[in-house]
Each structure stands twice: as C-alpha cells, then as structure tokens.
Amino acid sequence: MLSKKQARAFFLGGTLVTFLIFIGLTVYSLSKSQDQAHSENITEQVVRGKMLWESNNCMGCHTILGEGAYYAPELTKVVERRGEGYVKSVLMSPVPWAPHGRKMVAYGFSEDEAKDLIAFFKWIGNIDLNGFDRVVSPLAKEK
Amino acid sequence: MKYKSQKVAYWFFALSMLLLVLQLTYGFIMGFARIGMDGLHEFIPFNTARAVHTNLLVVWLLSGFMGAAYYIIPEESQNELVSVKLAYTQLITLAIVGVAAIVGYHLNYWEGRKFLEIPRPLDFLVVVNVLTFLGLILLTLFKGKRKTTTALVLSMGLLFAALLYLPGMITFDSQVYDSFFRWWVVHLWVEGVWELIMGGILSFLLIKLTGVDREVIEKWLYVIVGLTFLSGILGTGHHYYYIGVNKIWLIVGGIFSSLEPLAFLGMALFAVNMYRKGEKKHPNTLALYWTLGSAIMSFVGAGLLGFAHTIPQTNIYTHGTLVTAMHGHLAFWGAYAMIVLAIISYSLPNLTGRKLFNSTSGRLAFWLSNIGILGMTVAFGVAGVVQVYLERKMKMDFMEVQNEIQIHFVVLIICATLFTIGILYYVADFIKHGTPTDEALETRNN
Ligand code: HEM
Ligand code: HEM
Numbered sequence A: 001m002l003s004k005k006q007a008r009a010f011f012l013g014g015t016l017v018t019f020l021i022f023i024g025l026t027v028y029s030l031s032k033s034q035d036q037a038h039s040e041n042i043t044e045q046v047v048r049g050k051m052l053w054e055s056n057n058c059m060g061c062h063t064i065l066g067e068g069a070y071y072a073p074e075l076t077k078v079v080e081r082r083g084e085g086y087v088k089s090v091l092m093s094p095v096p097w098a099p100h101g102r103k104m105v106a107y108g109f110s111e112d113e114a115k116d117l118i119a120f121f122k123w124i125g126n127i128d129l130n131g132f133d134r135v136v137s138p139l140a141k142e143k
Numbered sequence B: 001m002k003y004k005s006q007k008v009a010y011w012f013f014a015l016s017m018l019l020l021v022l023q024l025t026y027g028f029i030m031g032f033a034r035i036g037m038d039g040l041h042e043f044i045p046f047n048t049a050r051a052v053h054t055n056l057l058v059v060w061l062l063s064g065f066m067g068a069a070y071y072i073i074p075e076e077s078q079n080e081l082v083s084v085k086l087a088y089t090q091l092i093t094l095a096i097v098g099v100a101a102i103v104g105y106h107l108n109y110w111e112g113r114k115f116l117e118i119p120r121p122l123d124f125l126v127v128v129n130v131l132t133f134l135g136l137i138l139l140t141l142f143k144g145k146r147k148t149t150t151a152l153v154l155s156m157g158l159l160f161a162a163l164l165y166l167p168g169m170i171t172f173d174s175q176v177y178d179s180f181f182r183w184w185v186v187h188l189w190v191e192g193v194w195e196l197i198m199g200g201i202l203s204f205l206l207i208k209l210t211g212v213d214r215e216v217i218e219k220w221l222y223v224i225v226g227l228t229f230l231s232g233i234l235g236t237g238h239h240y241y242y243i244g245v246n247k248i249w250l251i252v253g254g255i256f257s258s259l260e261p262l263a264f265l266g267m268a269l270f271a272v273n274m275y276r277k278g279e280k281k282h283p284n285t286l287a288l289y290w291t292l293g294s295a296i297m298s299f300v301g302a303g304l305l306g307f308a309h310t311i312p313q314t315n316i317y318t319h320g321t322l323v324t325a326m327h328g329h330l331a332f333w334g335a336y337a338m339i340v341l342a343i344i345s346y347s348l349p350n351l352t353g354r355k356l357f358n359s360t361s362g363r364l365a366f367w368l369s370n371i372g373i374l375g376m377t378v379a380f381g382v383a384g385v386v387q388v389y390l391e392r393k394m395k396m397d398f399m400e401v402q403n404e405i406q407i408h409f410v411v412l413i414i415c416a417t418l419f420t421i422g423i424l425y426y427v428a429d430f431i432k433h434g435t436p437t438d439e440a441l442e443t444r445n446n
C-alpha cells in the first residue's frame, strides 16, 4: 500500500516536472519565431485602441478572442464582418446603440478614438487563431 | 473553539455573508437585463453588474478562505494567532479595498480584464493586505507545536495564490500576451492552488467530522493535490487553443486538462469513503452535508462539466459562449462556495457556543440552494447549447440568437430565486448564532 511519504513524493515530483515543462512551453510558444499575431504590426494607434478597450471594460459585455462576457457580439472579426463605417457609427453614437433592443453603453467616442479602436480590431482580426476565426465569423476565409 | 484568537475567523465569515448577498443582487440585475428589463442601464450597465458580480464572488471566497485559515491554523498548530490586532486591521483593509473597487466599477474606473478588473493602484493595496495575512498565518504555523500536512497544504495554497496574483499585474501591448498571462492567475487559481486550499479545508473537516485517523486522511490529501498539479499546470493549455498562440497547446492542453477531473473525482471518493469509514458520529450533521456536498458538487461542476468542453474539437464551438457560464457557475459553487459554507457551518457553533445545527432552516438552506443552482446550470446549459448550434453551426447573427434563447433566462431567474431563498436561510441562521464569545472556549485535549 502507498505510504504517506510516497504520496508526498508523488505530489512534489509531479509538480516540479510539469511546472518545468510548462515554463519551457511558455518560452517556446511566446518566442519570436512562433509569433502568430503579427506583433510587428502593433502600432501606437493599436496600443491606444487597446487602452480604450480596457479602460471602458468592453470585455464586460463582449468577447474578443473568445474571452469576455456573453451579452454582446464577439468582436474578433468585427471590421471584416461589418465594415469600418458601421463600427465607427456604433462607437461614436451619442445614444445607446440598440438595433435589437439590447442596449450598448453610449460612449460617444471622438473620431480619433474610434479610429484607434478600429486599428485595434483590425490587428486582432489578423491573428492566426488556429481555426477559431472561421467559427466566429461566417465571412472568414477557409485556410 | 480551542484558542481565543480563533474568534477572528467569525468576522471574516460575516464579511463573506454580506458580500455573498450583494453578489446575488448584481446577478439578478444581469438576469433581468437579459430578458429585456434593463431599467438600470444608465447607472449600472451590464459590464458594471458583471464586474461587481464576479469580483464580489472572488472577494467573499477569499474572505472565507482567510477566515478558514484563522480558524484552522491555530487549532492545527496548537498555538494562538501571533497578532489578533493585525488580523482585525487586515480584515478592515480588505473590506475597504473591496468596497473601493466596487464603487470604482460604477464610475467607469477599472481595467477591462475579466476577473482582474481591480485597477492597478488598488492591486498594490491587495498585495500589502495579503502579505499581512500570510505573515500572520505562516508565523503562527511555524511558531506552533506541530506542523500538520493539513495546515501545510492549506498554507501552501494561500501562499501560491498570492504569488500567482502577480503575473496579472504585468502590462502588455499585445492582447495575446495579456490573455496568456491572465490565465496564470485565473486558471492556475481555480484549477491549481485553490484546490490546495479546498483540499486543506476538506481534510480538516473530515478529520473533525468523521474521526478517521489523520495519517490516512493526509496521505490521500497528498495524492489529490498531486493529481491537481500534475494535470492542472499543463492543463492551462485549454485556454491557449484559440487566442493566437502555437498549436502545440491543442495537444498539451487537451491531454492534461482532460486529466483534471481526476483530482475532483479524488475529492469526492475521498470524502465519501472517509465518511463511510468513520466511526465517530459528530452531532453537526449540517457541516457534514456541506462538506460531502462540496466534494460531490465540485466533481459535477468542475470535473464533468469542465470536461464537457475541454477537448479542442468541442471547445472551438463552445469557446466564449453561455456554455462556459454554465460550467463557471456550478464549478465555483461546488468547489469553493460550498467548502466555505461547510467550514462556516462547522465552526460557527464552536465559536458562538450556540449549537443550532439540526435546524430545519439549516437543511432548507442546503437543499434550496443546491436545487436552485442545479436548475440555473441547466438553464445556462440549454441556452448555451442552442447558442452554439444556431450561431456557430447555422451562422445566425448573434443578437437574433440571443432573442431566441431569452426564455431560458426566465427559467434562470426562477431557479436563481429558489437559490437565493436558500442562501437567505443560511444567512439568517448565521445571524441567529450571534457573535463569538470566550465562554465557548473548550478545554484542550488534543
Ligand atoms: C473548481 C474548479 C473550476 C472552476 C471554479 C472553473 C471556472 C471556470 C470559469 C469561471 C471559466 C470562465 C473563465 C473566463 O472565461 O475567464 C472557466 C473556463 C473553462 N473551464 Fe473551468 N473551472 C474549474 C475547473 C475546470 C476543469 C477541471 C476543467 C476541465 C476538465 C475546466 C474546463 C474549462 C474550460 C475548457 C474553459 C474555457 C471555456 C471557453 O473556452 O470559453 N474547468 N472555468
Ligand atoms: C442569484 C443568482 C445568480 C444569477 C441570477 C447569476 C447570473 C449571472 C449572469 C447573468 C452572468 C453573466 C453571464 C454573461 O456574461 O452573459 C453571471 C456570471 C457569472 N456568475 Fe453568476 N449568477 C448568480 C449567482 C452566482 C453564484 C452563486 C456564483 C458562484 C458560485 C456565480 C458565479 C458567476 C461567474 C463565475 C460568472 C462569470 C462566468 C463566465 O464568465 O463564464 N454566480 N452570473
């Protein structure tokens, strides 16, 4: 029968080994050669867009890359799906946007802010998502 | 209770009760918004309600874990807490940081990162607070007469939980990196170190309630937390499938996260077997209900419902849908909410000297809340599956699908009402116990 000492060795050993593999895989998958996100295209405008995305907690209603809340549409391919003009009018609308009854917060962003967010969405839209992009947007091309 | 300083625990539990009730209030705000009744939109839009709902959940659970530690560590290490005054200071600052964050969420002051919405300046206060807590617990443990496995596993869980908060505080320009390290906090908490906390509390409760030999219980505790890390660390990969990182995670995450339910199966078998084996019949049957209930419901919510969407081929369709919300509710409830309610049910009569543990209201609390949340899980689940089918298979528009599934949120609200009545019974029982008193001190014979 298993002794307490063996049980502890199993705990410590298993933890150490899987932890080291995890760190190794993290380093590997975040290395430059494995980049799937076109990180070189992250311009200052994209970063400003990301900051707006965060400081307004858009993720509290929407998902992006499949993460966030389930109250409002997934935005990963939104520019491709709707076009820039549509997205801009949603962002700049002074009254709550609610084409189907469910309300979005009326942020009333300025033109520049809307452009920053669109740049952010465009960068997101070009990430290689291992096939998920095809599921979330009917327009996404088969690869 | 056996040590005067254990009384501190009571006030952490009281804070938990208060925040739990608030959490549910914001749950209803979201539930009603989803059936078109969003009259509060101007003041509490959905994203505010959601951030408050999930953050209050995390804070009341943490407060419950801290209370559990303040109760368990003195008793296990046979030593009074090193400083009661500091413990109360820590409680008050925890409450202040919590309230400040919640108020901020109503004023558009937050970081839009799911579960980690607390703004950076407050993050630092959280760190100071948790360091104080850990200092008190670890000093008490190491100055104590004995260091049991139960106490060590519990403290290790708390320490690692604090360390893992830090990756969530790094700033990145890339959304992909942001998401990658957000999971070091969120996933490695609930499918890693929090399971150590749960295991520690569970083991303490089983020792007290069943009378089975400590050596036997603690041996199995090691096996369970061993399984947790063995599967859970690399299991993080199940969040990396579709966020824009290497495909290798589809294999690694798929295999290891599929093994994660084993740890929860272990908890359930462990608890039920120790109960069967035990000769002692502890009079606090209510605490036993919650303890066994937690072990079993965590297996259902985290183990079975987690497994249901963890394979990459399934997750590609369910990722970021209401299926996730279904699993999130039952997993948090079974594993962490119920274990906190179990330790409260066990310790409250000991702290206050009022042995109200065979009350009808106590049993109603248990059954109503559990039946209610199972109903909520089904409502979220049906809504989620229909959403996946219509939106991701049939390619229907998001909002059209949402209107199709609205009816399931009526069901959700009905079940949530049942659930909330159960919780209110629990809170009423908590209040009926009154406050802790030195008269409840037992003679030590351990
Ligand atoms: C008590 C333990 C657990 C809790 C509290 C829990 C809770 C949660 C929560 C809240 C989320 C949503 C997170 C977010 O999107 O930010 C989530 C996602 C997920 N969980 Fe768990 N979970 C637990 C255990 C498990 C286990 C054991 C498995 C697998 C066997 C699992 C599989 C998943 C998967 C695959 C997702 C991602 C869903 C998606 O792609 O949208 N979980 N969990
Ligand atoms: C009165 C009862 C409750 C109601 C009506 C309720 C309702 C909701 C709603 C509508 C959401 C948002 C889903 C979305 O994004 O569209 C949510 C999220 C969440 N709730 Fe609750 N809830 C209740 C109780 C609870 C309890 C007791 C727990 C934990 C034990 C809990 C944990 C969560 C979690 C973890 C999330 C985030 C899920 C995710 O992102 O996947 N809720 N809740």
Ligand SMILES: [Fe+2]
Binding pocket: B187, B191, B235, B236, B238, B239
């Ligand atoms: Fe996970």
